[in-house]
Amino acid sequence: MRLNSLMAHQTSMHHEKTAEMQRCIDDCLSCHSVCLETVTHCLEMGGRHAEPRHIRLLLDCAEICQTSANFMLRGSDLHSRTCGVCAEVCVRCAEDCEQFRDDPMMMACAETCRRCAGSCQEMAAMR
Amino acid sequence: MRLNSLMAHQTSMHHEKTAEMQRCIDDCLSCHSVCLETVTHCLEMGGRHAEPRHIRLLLDCAEICQTSANFMLRGSDLHSRTCGVCAEVCVRCAEDCEQFRDDPMMMACAETCRRCAGSCQEMAAMR
Amino acid sequence: MRLNSLMAHQTSMHHEKTAEMQRCIDDCLSCHSVCLETVTHCLEMGGRHAEPRHIRLLLDCAEICQTSANFMLRGSDLHSRTCGVCAEVCVRCAEDCEQFRDDPMMMACAETCRRCAGSCQEMAAMR
Amino acid sequence: MRLNSLMAHQTSMHHEKTAEMQRCIDDCLSCHSVCLETVTHCLEMGGRHAEPRHIRLLLDCAEICQTSANFMLRGSDLHSRTCGVCAEVCVRCAEDCEQFRDDPMMMACAETCRRCAGSCQEMAAMR
Numbered sequence: 001m002r003l004n005s006l007m008a009h010q011t012s013m014h015h016e017k018t019a020e021m022q023r024c025i026d027d028c029l030s031c032h033s034v035c036l037e038t039v040t041h042c043l044e045m046g047g048r049h050a051e052p053r054h055i056r057l058l059l060d061c062a063e064i065c066q067t068s069a070n071f072m073l074r075g076s077d078l079h080s081r082t083c084g085v086c087a088e089v090c091v092r093c094a095e096d097c098e099q100f101r102d103d104p105m106m107m108a109c110a111e112t113c114r115r116c117a118g119s120c121q122e123m124a125a126m127r
Numbered sequence: 128m129r130l131n132s133l134m135a136h137q138t139s140m141h142h143e144k145t146a147e148m149q150r151c152i153d154d155c156l157s158c159h160s161v162c163l164e165t166v167t168h169c170l171e172m173g174g175r176h177a178e179p180r181h182i183r184l185l186l187d188c189a190e191i192c193q194t195s196a197n198f199m200l201r202g203s204d205l206h207s208r209t210c211g212v213c214a215e216v217c218v219r220c221a222e223d224c225e226q227f228r229d230d231p232m233m234m235a236c237a238e239t240c241r242r243c244a245g246s247c248q249e250m251a252a253m254r
Numbered sequence: 255m256r257l258n259s260l261m262a263h264q265t266s267m268h269h270e271k272t273a274e275m276q277r278c279i280d281d282c283l284s285c286h287s288v289c290l291e292t293v294t295h296c297l298e299m300g301g302r303h304a305e306p307r308h309i310r311l312l313l314d315c316a317e318i319c320q321t322s323a324n325f326m327l328r329g330s331d332l333h334s335r336t337c338g339v340c341a342e343v344c345v346r347c348a349e350d351c352e353q354f355r356d357d358p359m360m361m362a363c364a365e366t367c368r369r370c371a372g373s374c375q376e377m378a379a380m381r
Numbered sequence: 382m383r384l385n386s387l388m389a390h391q392t393s394m395h396h397e398k399t400a401e402m403q404r405c406i407d408d409c410l411s412c413h414s415v416c417l418e419t420v421t422h423c424l425e426m427g428g429r430h431a432e433p434r435h436i437r438l439l440l441d442c443a444e445i446c447q448t449s450a451n452f453m454l455r456g457s458d459l460h461s462r463t464c465g466v467c468a469e470v471c472v473r474c475a476e477d478c479e480q481f482r483d484d485p486m487m488m489a490c491a492e493t494c495r496r497c498a499g500s501c502q503e504m505a506a507m508r
Contacts, residue, residue: 033152037201046304050300055297056297056455060452063452064448064463074164074437082466085463089459170432170436178424183328183329183421186328186440191321198314201313283410287406291455323414327418328420
């Protein structure tokens with residue numbers, strides 16, 4: 001069902017966006033979701049996982065991803081600017097998550113951040 | 128690629144959420160995205176599409192969907208309350224979009240709102 | 255001080271909003287700001303201050319306050335619904351903060367949440 | 382009036398923020414609020430006021446102001462980056478509003494955007 005819905009979505013609504021932009025929107029929304037979930041995980045783990053700087057970075061990353069996605073969803077030509085900042089925050093967040101090598105949730109979060117950073121860098125370079 | 132990524136996501140990160148909640152999160156995020164895109168579409172169409180009440184409802188719907196999704200992503204037990212309001216706003220937004228029977232984008236938006244309303248009603252009833 | 259600010263604001267931009275609604279917007283924006291600042295404070299304090307349930311409640315409260323403020327700023331007639339949820343989340347957040355009787359920042363946060371809860375209850379009752 | 386409010390605020394909660402940052406937060410929150418209210422005003426006016434590009438710019442400005450304020454409220458060191466983008470979006474939004482010379486609401490919005498742009502440029506230059 002989910003997969004059908006996804007494909008229906010793609011054909012019906014996003015005809016006016018390039019494939020690159022659509023992928024960047026998807027990557028931003030995924031990264032936003034994963035970062036928010038990771039905040040809860042880190043608070044539950046405690047210790048170094050719950051350091052203020054780390055939690056704050058996850059919250060920053062979640063929020064700028066959401067904002068960048070929204071700029072693209074509105075079709076704003078200023079999206080290249082938000083994507084530029086988003087790429088930078090995502091790289092920092094990925095690096096911070098990668099210190100927890102033994103925690104698969106942190107590595108999954110890092111991977112999602114890296115993918116989002118890549119898409120956003122592409123969008124930022126297009127301006 | 129998108130489909131693979133989706134499935135990988137499901138198995139790696141969301142093990143702690145019920146399938147119903149995960150579907151509700153997805154429905155809220157889709158509804159948020161579609162409503163934001165529809166705002167731009169409606170402004171470009173002008174006329175009845177661009178009436179203040181209609182645009183405002185789309186913006187309201189986009190925002191409460193995002194908020195409800197975020198409550199669920201954080202694992203908050205208060206999500207049933209935001210989902211209750213979200214269901215109500217989605218139904219209103221769907222009804223408003225359905226007045227544009229000849230516009231496939233509006234009908235797609237209405238359908239997405241209806242699906243989100245259904246998922247949110249389920250979550251609201253569980254409290 | 256608040257009243258001066260309110261009147262100055264009213265004469266320039268918000269002629270169409272009642273004084274009650276303008277106060278509720280201000281209370282929601284203050285509560286949003288204070289809750290976000292308190293998240294950082296609590297993470298720095300650690301221990302019971304940084305319990306997942308407590309941090310999550312502060313994040314929930316910050317977000318629903320922002321959403322409720324935005325509904326009112328847009329002039330949406332659905333604001334009574336978001337204010338209803340907002341009042342409930344604010345009361346819970348205040349109760350949670352009030353367990354830290356010796357911490358003036360927590361007591362200030364609780365007081366801001368209580369004031370916002372009161373304004374939102376008024377708006378919710380008007381529908 | 383602003384200064385009183387600022388000092389009251391500072392002594393209670395924001396002892397750790399510089400006066401410049403606190404003013405930037407206030408300017409971002411004001412700009413966010415005014416832009417959202419202006420969206421409704423413009424949709425009600427119709428015509429050139431309701432052009433997609435103009436409404437989108439107001440929505441972009443409202444959102445990046447909120448995001449920048451939130452970065453500063455969390456005490457994030459990445460706020461200089463969001464403030465840089467925010468300044469740019471605010472300048473564009475001000476220019477767009479200034480085409481409506483005869484509409485006092487638009488001129489008030491432009492002025493708020495200009496003030497926010499100034500504060501954000503200061504924060505962006507500090508990194």
